[in-house]
Structures are given as structure tokens and as C-alpha cells.
Amino acid sequence: ALRLISDTARILSVLLMIRRLRFKRNGNNVSIKTQEFFCIVYLTRYSADSADFDLNYSLYNAFIIIFCITSSIYILYISDNVRYNTLLNKNEDISRHSFILVPSAIAAYVHLKFFNPGYLNDIFEYLWTLSIILDACAMIPQALIIHRKRCNVDEGIRLYCFFQFSYRFVYIFDWIFLDAYDEPYRHCNLVHSFGVIRCLIIALPWLWKYFEIDSFHLAVGELPLVAAEALLDRNDDMQEVDH
Numbered sequence: 001a002l003r004l005i006s007d008t009a010r011i012l013s014v015l016l017m018i019r020r021l022r023f024k025r026n027g028n029n030v031s032i033k034t035q036e037f038f039c040i041v042y043l044t045r046y047s048a049d050s051a052d053f054d055l056n057y058s059l060y061n062a063f064i065i066i067f068c069i070t071s072s073i074y075i076l077y078i079s080d081n082v083r084y085n086t087l088l089n090k091n092e093d094i095s096r097h098s099f100i101l102v103p104s105a106i107a108a109y110v111h112l113k114f115f116n117p118g119y120l121n122d123i124f125e126y127l128w129t130l131s132i133i134l135d136a137c138a139m140i141p142q143a144l145i146i147h148r149k150r151c152n153v154d155e156g157i158r159l160y161c162f163f164q165f166s167y168r169f170v171y172i173f174d175w176i177f178l179d180a181y182d183e184p185y186r187h188c189n190l191v192h193s194f195g196v197i198r199c200l201i202i203a204l205p206w207l208w209k210y211f212e213i214d215s216f217h218l219a220v221g222e223l224p225l226v227a228a229e230a231l232l233d234r235n236d237d238m239q240e241v242d243h
Contacts, residue, residue: 002174006167007064013163014071020156021078027088029153031145032079033095037138039072040101045131047124092148095141104134111190129190136194139164139202147205165202168195 017035020026046065079088108130112120119125139161146153146161172195179187 002170002177006170006174009163009166009170011067013160013167014067014075016156016160016163017075018071018078020160021075024156026156027079029092029145029149029157030079030088031093031095031141032076032088032090033093033097033141034138035072035075035079036097037100037134037141039069039076041131041135041138042068042072044127044134047127092145093141095144100134100137100140104137105130107133115190132191132194136198136201139198143201143205147208151205151209161202165199168198171195172199 017030020030042065046069108126111129111133112126116125116129142161146157172192175187175192175195
């Protein structure tokens, strides 16, 4: 049930993005680099999974794979189409691909080398590991746009981020449940760790704004006390001079 809720949230986030770009023709505050990273994630992950995928095992998995790959490619097609790409503010989407792809590729290699050396020369295992790490970092360009706007984005972008956050957040509880009650379940620290990182990246712009405002209010609230203490100190100094 938790996995179904999680995958539903992911599907809704994708449909929201398609509706925004294709039908509303609104590319404001949208990071196409994030969508490009998601496309890479799905192609690498499911190409790795296809090596030992059994269609008879799960038609549901087949549906998720087909939906994720085709929808991510379609989103990129819309964004690159002449009729729609003028709606994207590319000056806001300034994150470089190399700043995310290169560290992710290196991290995937390091993980296999030190934690799973038996699969170091397995290209499919490397692609799967890369997809897990890149999936956590894919929302960084979108999060940076939101941060630069100080979270002043429209409801559509907020809802998209909410569903993207919910997708992994619910999965975390599913992993905990399986780890506790499903004995054959194989605990994967890589997936769990980067699942948490993904949630933090999505929530970071709003957390940053909340604590920034909270710190500002705290500082403003202390100003009267600081001013009163300074005034009392000044009066004491004046009284000492008079004596």
C-alpha cells in the first residue's frame, strides 16, 4: 500500500509537469535540467533492471518503467519544441550539468569500489548505483530556482515539489516497514541514505526560508532588550561621571 501511494505521488508530479508545459504553456520557475536528470535516472536505472527483469513477475513494474521513461522523454520534447521553449526562463536555470553528473558518477564508482567491489566491473550495477545517487541530486536545479525566488513560486511548482517529496518520503516508511516485518527483504544503505538526502534537497529552500525568517524575528525581538540594556549602561556611566 505504501509503495502504491508513493508511486502515485510520482505519477501525479509528472502529470502536473506535463499539464503545465503542454496545456498551460507555462514554463515559469521550471528547471528543465531537473527534468533532464530524471530522464537520465530512468534510462540508467531501468536499463540496469532490464538485465534481469521478468515481465511475468510484475506487470505493475513494467507499467512504472514504461511510464517513467516515456513521460520523461515527452517532457524534454515539449521543452525543446519551438512552440513551448520560449516559455522557459533559461536565465534562471543556470545549474551546470557537470556539477551534478561528475560528482554523482565518481560517488557511484567509489561506492562500488569500497562497499561492493565484487560488482566493480559490472556495467549494469554501476548504472543502477549511478541512478540512485543521481535521483537524489536531480532536484538540485529546481531547488536552486525556488531558493533564488525565496520560495515565492506559484502553487503549481509547490504542488510538484510536494508530490516529488512525498514520493520518496513515503518510500522511506515502506523501507522501514519491510525491514522490520519482511524477513527476506534486503536492506540497502545506499538507497535509503540517498532517499533521505533527496527529501532534504527538496525541502531545503523552505527550511532555509523558515529558519532565516525565524532568526530575523528573533533578532528583531531582542532589539528592544539590547537597546534598553545599552540605555541603562549609559545612564550608569553618566552617574559615575557626575560623582
